[in-house]
Amino acid sequence: MTAPTVIRVEGVSKRFVIRKEKSLKERIVNFGRSNLHKEDFWALRDVSLDITSGTTVGLIGPNGSGKSTLLKTVGGILQPTEGQVLLRGRLAALLELGAGFHPDLTGRENVYLNASILGLSRVEIDRHFDAIVDFSGIEQFIDTQVKFYSSGMYVRLAFAVAVHVDPDILLVDEVLAVGDEPFQRKCLERIRNFQAEGRTIVLVTHSLDQVADFCDRAVVLESGAVVADGTPREALTALRKDFEAERQQQLARARAAEHGTTRPDAEFIGVSAHRPDGTYDVPLRQGDGMRIRMTTRAAVPVHDPEIEVSLTTPVGTTVYRASTRTLGVTVPTLTGEQQFEVALGALPLNAGDYVVRTELRSSDGSELHTLPIAAKFTVEGEYLSPAPLYATTSFEVL
């Protein structure tokens, strides 16, 4: 059976008109010239998406890329300027925890109010009330006015209410990173339950690890348009590349402002990963060591530089890192082109793809050049899980 579509976004565009006047006087005074006082801003441009039942979709992208606007459009809070959003099933939006909490009311009264805002009926709230209070872990303050709550307690209660609504579609905007660690773990567990129950979750977040952890699918937005849509791995790789490109640009601009040139003093011009015997670019076997060769070129002599090598997963989790400084190695002054090699001993990695990242720093620790994806390599062998560490494993009953 193919899962039915629960959210269909059809060619949605959203225009915000930025007006610079608000009062009656200003409008009358500027009547007829009002177009001069308007500015159009397209937050979404012709976005189309189909989301099927039971999937968890992460919406990611830089600030101001239209993620939240898209989520609000799906939630019916904003109306699209063009196109339409079609839905199936009951929807709940967690765009802000404790929306509608009234500071003067007690925790108990607010639970009832907030739950009915999120779409629970009174009977359902009565049934879930004990579970909600239990989940929040603030039984003793439930009859205190919420204005006396600490911000952590406030958020706990709000989240407890939110996870007890019974939606088919749950929209979540940046609210998972709340509370202390045990509470956070409880929240994430709850989200996993939701997934197991076949609920559809659309998540806006800046925590890319969360996306890699939770989502079946990730959509990258940029300036209001979808630039990547696929598995979290593909999308995250695309996004990280973008972020890196932007960072490099900023760095180049800063350099240009300081030195009048966008070229760094020294840079990597080639990095390659090799097997321990020196053969180039073939898959590693599990437990092999590896060699990483780097070629640098210096425009001006760089004294006492630092070279750092890391291995990461494609979604950006670092699994290994070492630098010449931590190793206690002194790199000779860089002039012209030079070659270096880092040799790593046996690597207990799970089967899968990995990325080499290299960074060159000057003696004061400021960045000269970074290659986030300097080289790629594949490890062949037994695959246990997406976790990067591998160990021979046996299981027996004692």
Place this chain on the structure above:
Amino acid sequence: MTDHATARAAALEAQPMRLAGPRPGFLRGTLGSVRDIAAHRELLGSLVRRELKSRYKDSTLGFVWTLVRPLAMLLIYWVVLGKFLEAERSIPSFAIFVYCGLTAWTLFSEIVNAGTSSIIANAGLVKKVYLPREVFPLSVVGSSLVNFAVQLAILVVATAVVGQFPTGPRWWTALLAFAVLLVHATALALLLSALNVYLRDVQYLVDVGLLIFFWASPIVYSWQLVTTGLDSIGLSGGWLERLYLLNPVTLVVLGFHETFWVAGDGKPVPDGLHERLGVALVVGVVALWLCQRTFARLQSNFAQEL
């Protein structure tokens, strides 16, 4: 997929796709809006309770404060207008008369005034959760009705105390007047709350408007004084009188007097007051519908204007 998940997917498959947010269309959307609001009636109840509970929370006298303001107004008008300006001479049971008008007026002004700012006051919710936004002005209507009920109870007790308890068919007039008051006030609250989002000046205009309407309705003076006044400038029965009677609040207050101001029996009332009230009710219902549709039209941009 687990069993839960399969069952959910199957149930979802059977449902038709629906539009996110409110239905478009000026005429077609009516039924959708009504259904939407009906589905959220429990929330409406919760919001009304929130209004009432939070209003005088932490004050020692609590709900009693609801009564202090109208009673103070009553005292002022009774002393200043009744005693000093001797309005009592032409208006028997002046206290009952004034309180009658004030009860009706308080309901009207409270709905219109608080209703106008209701969307802005709930900006946090409007921006973060989808609800039929009509619930905010409607929750104001609900909490105002509770206050009204308390004031009305006092009025009825007062009539009993002075031995002029309204009986029998008189109550129908009050009921009709109440319906007229409610539809007109609700219609205005819906319209003005939506306009206020786009143009914040509306709430100040409403303040001024309410002040004018208060004195343009026979609350602290009687209909008799209006007709004699118009007579003396030779405009009796003229356009000014017709204009005065177009004001629905005037009709409502006269209707309340008809019922509760027993001492005023035999004082002149405009011709065909009941018919006028009936027409006002029909006009009010149509206005309510038009205002709701306008509200539905304007609400699509609320979240970005707030």
